[in-house]
Amino acid sequence: MKKVALVIATAILSVGMLMGQAKKPTLMVVPSDNWCKQNGFMLKFDNQGTVEELPDYKKALQGSSDLILVIAKISQLMADRGFPCKLLEQELKKLSQESAEDAMLTSKSGSGVAESPIDKLYKSAKADIILQITWSVNVTGPKKSVTFVLQGIDAYTGKQIASASGTGAPSFSAELPVLLEEAVLAHIDNFNNQLQNHFDDMFANGREIIVRIKKFDSWPDDFETEFDGKELGQIIEEWFQNNTVKGRFNTTDATANFMLFEQVRIPLYDANGKAMDARSFLRGLQNYLKNPPYNLTSKLMIKGLGQATLVIGEK
Structure with missing residues (x-):
């Protein structure tokens, strides 16, 4: 009996250690578009x-102590x-010290990307x-x-994964943080449960x-170019079928020059037990x-944990 208990305890500990190595999504609190619009930011x-028209977070932070x-x-709650949570103000300060990214991605030879440029705004979020x-x-x-609405949005899928809203009891306190805490406390645990369910x-x-x-x-070819009787686009889709969790992904768009895959479910760990990201x-x-028979050179770009782009033809 003791031996069985020891085996179970060891298994639980191993799972706990493995989960602890996973790359957990980072959070960042920002004012909503509606709040920025109403306040002129x-x-x-x-x-x-x-x-x-987009929210100006830097202007909002500089113009509103509230x-x-x-x-x-x-963030404290x-x-x-x-x-x-990452602090929006600190992230913006850090990003302001980095060189601005070119509006149009170019390869080493100076060739432009066939489709759209990198979205600077989403890249700057870093959450x-x-x-x-x-x-x-x-x-x-x-x-x-205080009446509040709090929404948890997956930064790279655009999906709402958690929400909470409510109004606190009237109080004689004049401090906004106190009023906000009184309003949020009744809902924060349910909100966090929604976040945990997502994880x-x-x-x-x-x-x-x-x-x-x-x-x-x-690059003179495209995704309709054939290799051993199969179009490159079909070959790519088959790779996704074989490498996603339970073969789960959605081909949202597929043309001769562009492919978009959403709801792509990837393993949390690779074959070596290392946490995996996009x-x-x-x-x-x-x-x-x-590798043969394709022999294709490509450039890989990322945005946080949840989004990646592969541009084929050069590097």
């Missing part, structure tokens, strides 16, 4: 001729429950799960309360990522296509 972004207090309070917070202060006589799903069914396959315009997963396809 927006910027114009020229997306290849189409002007888009925002800094709110982010700090939500999450950290107290085992979910540490896997974005916690969007919206709040407003209600005043009833001498008392105040548990990844342990059971693999991590979900997005993969884009593109081509340099200098980069290490797609590296397998890159190496596969580098």
